[in-house]
Amino acid sequence: MNIVVAIKHIPSIADDLPVSGNTVDFDSVDFVLNEFDEQSIEQAVLVKEAVGGTVTVVGVDMIGELDAVLHLALAKGADKAVKITGDDPAADSHTQAKWLSEAIKGMSADIIFAGVQASNDLDGQIGPMLAAYLDMPYIGGVSSVEVAGDSATVNKEFAGGVGAKYEVSLPMVVGVQASVKPPRYAPVSKVRQVAQTATIEKVAPSGEVSSGLTMKKMAPPVVTGHAEMIEGSSKEVAAKIVELLKSKGLA
């Protein structure tokens, strides 16, 4: 079974996000693995453990630091790592999906995992676009995958806590909401060992598309509103809250 996981490196929000022109000032932020991709790596490794095969992680290297995340994925159980030397931190998801699909084409993938979305652009398009470019079915919002033969049973989540089981034939693209088990921990000793020994295959970006969108302006949100701490006994506080809600027409 050839399992492929598309992963994305995004600016960390542990720090302020400095804006420079129409985009984030990429030089002064740290990059981290998109948290949904931690889930999809885990789900992919679980599938491999269940039915055998190889897990290949592939990502677009946007700032020349993708190796660290690829090493982490290898330490968590992936077998091969491929990076597309994009070197354009502002490449939009249409462009990235095109590059990824071109890189994945030669991998004869049976199942391709992507996170449901990345928390930088919240676009949620990579999975569906990959499926379109590769001419495969797509199922997103998935919280478990069980492969048997040339089909898979996946659990898809809907709003309001509703879930549904689907049987999907392979090959397919899966958008992972959550892995069936929490992502495993990769000990630093293992990550370091992987970093010293692993080889990462480099692929040049190929294909040109555009979302047709142009960024006009990027600015940090303006801070508005304020918080008021209500003092007094719990009864007084409750009474004031009720009063406040009424005055705002909310109760």
Added chain:
Amino acid sequence: MAQKYEKAIAIEKDNIVVDGIDVSGHWNRMFEQRVITEYTPELIEKIADIPNAESFANCYQCAKCVAVCPVDVVGNYGPRKLYRYAQTGMDLTEAPELWLCTTCANCLRVCPKEVNMVKIMPAAREQAILDGKFVPNELQQAFENTAKSGNPLGQPQRKRDAWIQSAGVPVPIIKDLGRKVNVLWYVGSYPSYHPRGIDAAAAAARIFNALGIDFAILGKEEKDDADSQRLAGEKGLFEMMTEQNIETFNKYEWDEMVVTGPHELNAFKNVYPKYGFERPVVHYSTFLARYLDQLKPLLQHSVEKKITYHDPCYLGRHNGEYEAPRKLLEAIPGVELVEMQRNRENGYCCGGGGGGMWMDSFTAKHTTMRLSEKRAMEAASTGANVLAVACPFEVSRFTDAVKSTGNEHVDVLDILELLDKSMRGE
């Protein structure tokens, strides 16, 4: 190598003659198989076979340790019990019990057989981590943050010295200073980033300035000591941080390092020598106690408080410093120092050691109360209105604990903050 066990076989004799006298009778028989004869000793050996965890097998069940184990006070714990659990079927590397020990070393102090949880726990945890066993989620997060950002809080490295602004006095960065200093002050992660930790860091900066100490900090080059991560089982992470830290420390010329936290003291003084770093390191309390004569005239404002002092495990039991913090507190005019029942060598752990700092919700599921809450109640029972601490983990832990136990009237303050208050007035 751990001692090997045979499976216990119950001895049951119908007739027994001792010195020619027949002593057969129901009383010398086992009425039924003893529980432990149902089990093989494999699960004890499994732990004792891990390098550094050998002493687990030494236990002869005397139970001295249970009486002093802080976790037993809020649960069912202690080396004796862990041994017994292992004897009756618990695989420590897979049990929640693996994560509850704070490596406080109180059991080691009393154990006649030198069963050493401070070595056993990190070794068993490391094994569990390497084998891909369960690791509490919050702890994983702290590990990942440390590896990624250089501190367990996950704060950006480039903001490590942002706290300086709140000090109101010069805090030189050694790189910018470009010369040798007497004191390299290692600030630590919590004093650099945690809002209450920053208060202590700013206080220390003002005290060092007032004493005219020639000091500097590492600023953005400083990274976490990772000692608690090591004790929580992430030795690889500890070694990575150690390599980086030693390289940074050795880049500069300084005579002595002063650390804000006992965990850093433990790392740099007791563990780093194994990695080739052997330079003088002291805790701030030990350092400032040397300056008592110069410090006293600076402590001009009376602090009319009844203060009880909590001995941090890694300052007290692990590093033998009990008196310097008390001397500093007694030097403050107006202070009445009272002791909690469990003090000095028998100090009660705050629950933050050995990775406990990052497992609060996990631990809460397996204990009746947080250790910090138990301790906050003990502090309040002395009638003190200030709980003085000397470890950056403790300010936040106890501040939460006094609130959750209804003891908000007890202020939690680092000794540094109390000295600073007395220096400057409120």
